[in-house]
Amino acid sequence: MSSPFDPLRAQLLGAAEALAGGPATLPEILTGMVDDVEHALREPLEIFPVCHHSPASALAMVRRLREKQPKVIYLELCEDLAPLLTELRNCRLPVALQAFAAELEGFPAESAPLSVIAPITESSAEYQAISYALETPGVELVLVDRSTDHVFQWQPGARPEHAGGAPEDDLHGDAVGVEIGDLRPRFAELEEHLLHHGRVRHWSEWWDQYVEQPLAHADHDTYRQVMVLIGSLFRRLAPHDSARWESDEDRERYMWTRIRGHLAATGADPADCLYVCGAFHAASRLPEVGSAPGTPSFEISPRTGTTWLYGLIPSSHSAIEAQFGLAPGSVSIAAATWQKQLSRTRLKPFELAGQKGGRNSKKRALPPPVAAKPTADELTGYLSGPPALDGLDEEELRGWCVDIVRLARRNGYLASTADAIAVFETSVLLAGMRGRVRPTPYDFADAAVTCIEKDVVPGRRDVRRLCEILLGGDRIGQVGYDALPPLARDVFDRLAPLGLNLEQRTIQRALLDLTARPELAACSQLLWMLRYLLPDHAVRPIMGSRRLGERHFQESWDLDLGRHQRSIIELGYEGVTLEQVLEQRLRRVAWGPAATAAVALKAVEDSLLFLASPRLTDELGARAVELLAAERTVDEAPVVLRRVRRLLGHYRSTASGLPAWCGRFVTEGYAHYCTLLPTAFVDDQTGVRQVGAMLGFLFSMESLALSLGCDRTQLELAVRQSHPETPAKIALLWAAHHQLGSLPLTGLRTRVDDLLGNPLVVPTVPQYVSGFVQALEPVPRLAPFVVEILSKAFGRLPDPVLLPWLPTLITTLRDQAAELVPVLTREAGRTFPATLDALDAWIPPWRARRAPESPSAVASPGAGPAAAFLAEHPTAGEAVAALLGCPGQWPAPAPAEPSSPATAAAGLLAAFPESATAVEALIGRD
Template sequence: MSNPFDALRAQLLGAAESLADGPAALPEILAGIVDDVDHAVREPLEIFPVCHHSPASALAMLRRLREKQPAVIYLELCEDLQPLLTELRNCRLPVALQAFASELDGFPKESAPLSVIAPITEASAEYQAIAYALDTPGVELVLVDRSTDHVFQWQPDLEGHGEATEPEDDLHGDAVGVEIGDLRPRFAELEEHLLHHGRVRHWSEWWDQYVEQPLAGADHDTYRQVMTMVGSLFRRLAPHDTRRYASDEDRERYMWTRIREHLAATGTDPADCLYVCGAFHAASRLPEVGSAPGTPDFAITPRTATTWLYGLIPSSHSAIEAQFGLAPGSVSIAAATWQKQLTRSRLKPFRLDGQQGGRLPAPLPGTGPVTDHLTGYLAGPPALDGLDEEELRGWCVDIVRLARRNGYLASTADAIAVFETSILLAGMRGRVRPTPYDFQDAAVTCIEKDSVPGRRDVRRLCEILLGGDRIGQVGYDALPPLARDVYDRLAPLELNLQQRSIQRALLDLAARPELAACSQLLWMLRYLLPDQAVRPIMGSRKLGERHIQESWDLDLGRHQRTIIELGYEGVTVEQVLEQRLRRDAWDPKATAATALKAVENSMLFLQSPRLTDELGVRAVELLAAERTVDDAPDVLRRIRRLLGHYRATRPVLPSWCERFVREGYAHYCTLLPTAFVDEETGVRQVGAMLGFLFSMESLALSLGCDRTQLEIAVRQSHPEVPAKIALLWAARNQLGDLPLAELRERVDGLLGNPLVVPAFPQYVSGFVQALDPVPRLAPFVVETLSKAFGRLPDPVLLPWLPNLITTLKQQAAELVPVLTREAGRTFPGTLAAIDSWTPPWLARRPSPATPAVRAPAAGPAGAFLAARPATTDAVAELLGCSGEWSAVAPGGAGPAVLLTAFPEPAEAVAALLGA
């Protein structure tokens, strides 16, 4: 019996022989393509080749399903996604089937989380098959592709999976995409050749012009043979030594093994079945491919112990394009083409949203003998549609109207120009009827010109005009329990939370106390979801704060995917939040600051004393194990806030807080000498260490710590950097080892030394940082800054000022109010007072050559202080006026000078005590 493709095979071989300078492999490739088509169409189990999101494939599938009415449909899709298919009834397309795993067993831990998605659109052959099978009694749908677990078992670069990032508006995130019908050249030179000679810009346009449009109205046999031929061509020209090609072959072995297992288990006649797969796989000639008994099976490896979670997430045309490298707008154009072809052919598609596909006609007889449909398709030019002036004119009018709404100065003349340019471009590219791509190019040329007045360019406006970026939505019944619980608990807000727009929620907690539960849930979602999903406008959540009114901007409709993926981690938001806090605190890279942050969040959101204490104990362990002080500022800020809250709300501190203070005191005392000399440790970190030691000193000493340890640590510190030297001087002053008078003398000596003056700003920066550990030095710091501004030369002062401002803003913003308040107390408040103003650090130091003229503090005050000299001695020593009590006279020494120069305080104290 002669083969129906013999004539085509001979014709192609003759053409190959006539190309004397062609490659030697050309005859083999051309003949092999015909053999692949012949082999595929003779398979007893009908193979239906498709291209992903192709309207032509969807139309051919729709016709074939109504004609053949198969009893079993084998679909190229991950077999473990099968239970999700029935949930498509509750969704608005496009959506994506998703498998998700955050806790891995058998895969590298650093690659978590793993995610696989399979997007579904109405203009796709796979959706038509799914809708037909689910809504037709007696029809079985079987997914036969490798499982999600095997997807990652066969992925060689799994370790880098978790590091991939996608744009924020990509609904698929960094998930691995699984598509049916990956039909694109894997030979870069071939794709470049096709685009160049086809006079198109990208692959989507080439496919639409040379395959999609010619096959839109083709009969079943022609469609099937042409798609198999294209798949065979790309398969034979693809590099065979790549991992991807080997993985594709294993997928084909896997799928046919599953098909044969199902046929053997059910006894189904292969003639009543339909196998839907990508055209690339339809042309396979592997020994394991086929439904004939005795075909060798593929050894399928077992799955790992990883627990996979499954669900549906929203998808969109732009997300599908980004996931699979399609041209922007191509999926929207495909959807518009699908609707137009349905109207033209008067076909009713299968749908799962409650609209049945219509009563099926009686099954037709099986297909006849195989005949050659390729020769006629390849020999003649494609039947091009004529110019549809009404359609093109409508596009031109609508794009001008849309452009004017978006700020373009478009007019009727631009609409005429777009119309004529579209026809011109189509003619230059060998087309009778302008395609949407021709129309896009013409609109950009005639309307956009050289500027974009708004945030949308003309190409984006064309995509909106031709269908827009359709975004799907998962229905309430198809959501995981956590997502449904979120919507139920936020129901008192009386907002449509599934609406894809920002909605304002106003919470008057005083008038409606029942909304407090909604407020608590919103704050938890604020912590778990992206910033734009739940955003507070009025109100905050801090320790010890309670607000009576809050307002929120809610955009949960556009962030439905993230809420769904929270459902993969737990049943309630509280459970997920607890797991996140534990994960952060026990992460291998966690620090004491990280654990303290988790402690604070547990107090804010969960009110679980058990969890808070557990996280606090973890913070103590991490602090004791740290060998650096990089996070010292964050640790100090957080432990101060926590201690302040506990002191205000509880009679005693938790045991973990006491342990943290003891461990921190000993820890920072031990590391202080090293931090002072370490070049990699900044001044901010050393200042935070001193802040912890001095501010927690009284509590630490009451808990059994030894102050001698701090004194020894300070004496052992020998910094060389000027800023750290200033910090050390401040610390010695706090410990009483360096009186203020001596500190002032040292600073004056620095200003008087020409060799040190260029480095003086660094000393000032160190004193500013010292305001945290030694806040009583604020007057001295203002004095030092004033001296620096007054005495430093401009070449030193002017370059330093921007650096000082930047440092204060980035590292010590909380110190700026301290300086500002002290400066306000020090400097005059009016402009007129400046002329007569004398700096207090000069007014308080009487010159030895000019004794003070005040009268001695006689009377009751003098007698009172003379009888009790201890307090006056201490104050005098602190101010650098220590000495012996000789006489309470103007020429006296030590405390006598103090009493003589400042009699008012002594009189006031004496009067207060009745002396």
């Protein structure tokens, strides 16, 4: 039986024979492409091949829908996204359909959360099909692509290869993109060949030049055959042994199985149906592809137990480009091309009633459908004829040149009329060098960069970015109020008293005077919760803070909720209210696999700040006690100490007092750190900061722990059993002995003096000093002694030891003990003189205390009221001597004087004049 494509097939075989030196598979590829086109056209159910976000595909779709007026449209889109399509009426395009899952069942837990998005733009064929189906009575729209659950089931790993291509600040984040018509060569050498011979830099420019522009005015048969031919070429040259190829074939089997199931269930006539899919899938020759009743079916695996949540999120041209690897500005250029072609052809597109940002024109009745024409060969004429070249549109190009110069001047460039003329001529020159009569937007952008952008970019935007703005800009969509989830609507309703339009995509300043308008306290509480849950730039406090024990009467906020709609919408997937989401997150943090006692204490503090839920706070506190008891390291001891101190201070200032979990945390921490203290002192992996924090917890919580039943002996034994070897930890241990009373300050001073006087130990003195600085955490009353040690170290250490140590001391204080620096600074201010003049006569207080008194300065022991008192009461003198710790050690009397208790007391007074003065004051004798 003859075929209309036989002449084309014969021509291609002749071309293959002429290229005898080519690959042996060339005839098979060339004729196979024609066979694929003929196979797709023979299918009773019309296949409409498209390319994602292609104006040519959208124009062809509008024409075909008006001609055929199908009763059923099968669309290549995740079948479980169908309920979202009606909500597109409440949005401003571009937006994206999203499926989201935070709690997984049947997928690896580390891959959570999972997200799938399908962006929709006005200039896309799928939006035209959706609008036609939803606005035309009696038309059914059926989504036939694999479900969101199967998208991840069929991926080779927990995450697909293209899942993480988008930047983090992109509107789509790291969601998996689902598109109709992923039409791009998967054979790298082929794409490189096309770009080289097409004289273009990237694939988007090649597609616009050689596919979009020629097909913009093509009839339906030509468009359909050319798109299937391109899909067949890319399909035959793609690697067949990759996981992506297997996934694509499974998708095709899945979609056709759903189509046959729907036809059998509804009895629809395939002649009244239209199947919209990517051109790559339109050229499929699998046995399971086709609408015939006897076609083999594909067994679809069941979904996992994962619960998927669905919604709409705002999208943008740049987000779509980043998601699918398109050239920057290509989607904006496509949108501009779409509008231009609509104006030229006077074609009326389909749109949803009430669409935000749409034309909102009156709905017109569709003309009678056009009868189908016999299949004819349109490829031969299209491939053999010369391309239809558009002439130079001087008015359009001149407008671009004038506008780019104006925009460049606004952004700091020294551009002039001469630059506009240069851009015009360079655009024409570049187009001619690349084989084009009419400059494309890409030629114009290259010319503008060449002529305007010199050596330095004066502002935030370069010239290429200005060209993107000029040619269409980065249009950003918006989800309407009615399409938002309940949580997002609740947020906007509760912030209504602020009197701001929170849907605007600009930063707005909110001023809250809580004294004059106490009803704004609820808004303040909500804003602080949003601050906790949303990215930093969405809600930012300018004046005011939220800490335990603080209360502000005036607050100032910068709100940018319009540009962070996606974040608010995704909060709606986690709960109905913001309080519910916050409670779930706090529980997830406290009971997560990475939870520690410090993390749980942070959750306790956050619950006090943002949620008035004593039950939740008690549960989180009990969880902190459990985590502390289970920990075997003390790496987070500084954080634990800081947070528990803050919480104890807060509870002590409230009328309710300490809750039960706080007492258990203190007693558990006291026993826990006492047990781990000897090991931490000798463990090289445990730093000085951590050991100091342990001692700080034990000493600062000691009185509370003892009142709750702890035993101080446990702490004393832990300190005695500690035998550190590093100098810094030895200094910490000395400070601990001093705090326990077993090492007086004079003993500490003696040991430090011995260190400074020993030449063999001098190089390690800086480490001892660092340990004493860290000792201020557990023993803050050592601040004067630490200042004394630092002064002695700076004065006595040799320069080869002192100078290398100073940077280390500074960085250590900054990184590990920043809160201790003000303590040392205040103590140094009290110790050292305030002026330079007083510095010469200044004597360090530690030297003044230890300097012996001159004998001439001691009063005569035989005179004065104290001597007379001792002479009258010798027994009292002996009692005072015993009280002072000197019994039986009276100084020997002079030979000429008789020995008596009074004489012994006089000698005692000579040795201890300060004690005599104190006794005189005690008994009231002057």
